[in-house]
Amino acid sequence: MSHFDIIVIGAGPGGYAAALLASQRGKTVALIEKQNLGGTCLNWGCIPTKLYLGATAHLEGLHSQSRLRLCSGSVQMDMGALKKRKNAFVAATHKAMACCLDKHGIALVQGQAALLDKNTVRIDDEAGQTLTFETLVIATGSSTNWFAGLEPDHKRILDSTDLLDLDEAPESLAIIGAGAIGLEMADFWHRLGATIHVIEAAPRIAPAEDEEIAQTLHGMLKRKKWNIVTGKRVAGLASEDESVLVRLEDGAEIRVEKALVAVGRKPNTPGLGLENAGVALTGAGWIITDDFLRAAPNIYAIGDVNGRTLLAHAAEHQGRHAILHALGETAAPYAPGPIPGCIYGSIEVMRAGHTAAELTAQGKTVTVSRANLGANPISQAHGQAQGLVKVAWVDGVVHGVTAVGHGASHLVTLAEIMVRDRWTAHTAHEHIFAHPTLDEALRDALIAPPEDK
Template identity: 50%
Template structure:
């Protein structure tokens, strides 16, 4: 039997591709090692949000204590939080597998590799079998990255997967990497009483964002008691006498109960045999794709593995495009992947949100950029919660909105509206076309849109 589509990986991209393909009447098989839902469900987006959501009351109550409107303490049960997380993930994983099967998709639990164009070998509990496919979609995601001499050792130095499953709250935690993973994990453990030290080799936290975002984020987290080291290079990180010991290149050291390596992710492409099907791998194993997300004739790569955007919703969007391309029988000359405005967030008590380009990206493209800003301290909802640190900024090119970013409490809730605004390239007069409800945090976005702009 020849399948119309065989999908490797049942994460957000692979699962979406399978369901879309089945709905289009295609014969589909999906192969996964068993962790249906991928990194996002099992070790990433969802477990971190469950832990952050379960402890969200703590920083808000701490704010009220500082305002002298409340007093007392709140104690969290890490064992209970972990149990709730496990129940939710297991239930969701089972529901996804059931949904795939009910859609008429052949679901195969095993390890897959390509044995040539259109041929997939699967090793499962019963041995090895071969699947023939007109199209193969690689959606195997990514795994935590590390640097030589800084690899997690499973003792005091952990990756994000291992840290998510700890059963005892560490008194102190060193985090290497100031991106989304490190910031969110630091926020959670800080709520449990862990002393947080974060180390970032570049000059600011959230280094993929505009400098003002990262600098403001650093100031706000310092107020919450974090020790922050930016612009410092790490020489080594290892377990010494049961503790995590970090040594900077200048010879100074930090010691903590645990350390988290959060320096990004690398593609999960090792051992897949992609070259046998004509694919080209770049750098750490990223799959090179063309405008149609094709790595070779009949071989697509979506989500983290192609390195375009390492976000679950990016994988989902790419999956829809690929199945549409397959189902329509489009030739390679058809319209390519549209690369839409991509929203992103860093979650926690202090959040970061962006839709569209950064200043650096726009300037590098030769644009004259103007910026308008509103401060959260002027917003009634931010004032009500006592969380007034941060701002929203809008990037304008030739009178059109090309990027919106924000830092502060609750700003992730603005990301979809911001994405719509950037996608539609609003002009100043478009702001008056809708009513922003009062009182809401959305009004801070309105204020940023209407504020006078200045050239960068």
């Protein structure tokens, strides 16, 4: 039986960062992972999708410049080669991560972990080894979810992992659930020729975003000839010989070659023996944490599994706080500030801080100011004449910045800084924005006259 100061379960972005920091602080550390280093983000999430979107960005450029009649031609992607490159990048990252763990003297333990009590974890490996710890960090993440009637068959009815593994573009693709995952996947396969149908049960696509931003995105995607259905649930998916029949609750039917179910995520808590350590769950099995990210006096839960924010960088940030708190370097409650988030692709969305509607719901008096991102020369140069930056203000201080349009993901850190550092219109004048940059659209929105609502 080995003993460690700190054991981390789950080697995704949060768990990996937590393990490294604990080791850098001189603690003995074990990192338990049942599958691949890097978690969903590296293996089946952010990174593969961004590799696919980046590698095909020129297809989108070709389309938009062709629409303007500035060029002609055709480009064929080799999907097999792209998958191979993606897999090589992921494998190289696995190797680099393992090497870094080794260099820091962190014990990497492969297997499923189950808590026996509040200081002991058993590994489901051949040796069936048992490890003890002072402090535990649970960072087991989340998995793709579905509702009854929408179960993936992994052949025609797919989850996001399946869709990343296709060898060629389907002729047509239905996306059930228009959040970031669904929209990014749709964008990629659209570039490769798929006809896109998006079905979202909420009244609008990108339901987490500001309503005006989501509506602008909707309009921009319609111009790309996507069929978008909102406010309707999918009653069922039937996999047939060569197609999938998507049945909507109102009886309408859409027949497609493949369907992606992207209706949410569920926490990876089953089988962890959490009940043996006094860790409580809520809802679909999310771990309940206190203000310090603790699920028990010596047990922290960070990242997707605590259900706070399902984003890799949020997990990493929480992991840092958990370790600093466990080590007594901070006694403060976890207060992340504005958490930046993006939807990537040909038309991007970014957001940091609160939307105007969220602030209004908090009882605050909100004004907004706007700039036309499509008027920005960098956006124009890339053939995109639409887009919007929107700033939400309370008492003359920036409380939220969001945007939709070409390259909006490049604006997200700047937006986070504007919110976190409590910028005013005056702050925007103090800084020199290089010309021409997309960033100028944020400045323009900050110095635009505020309006009600």
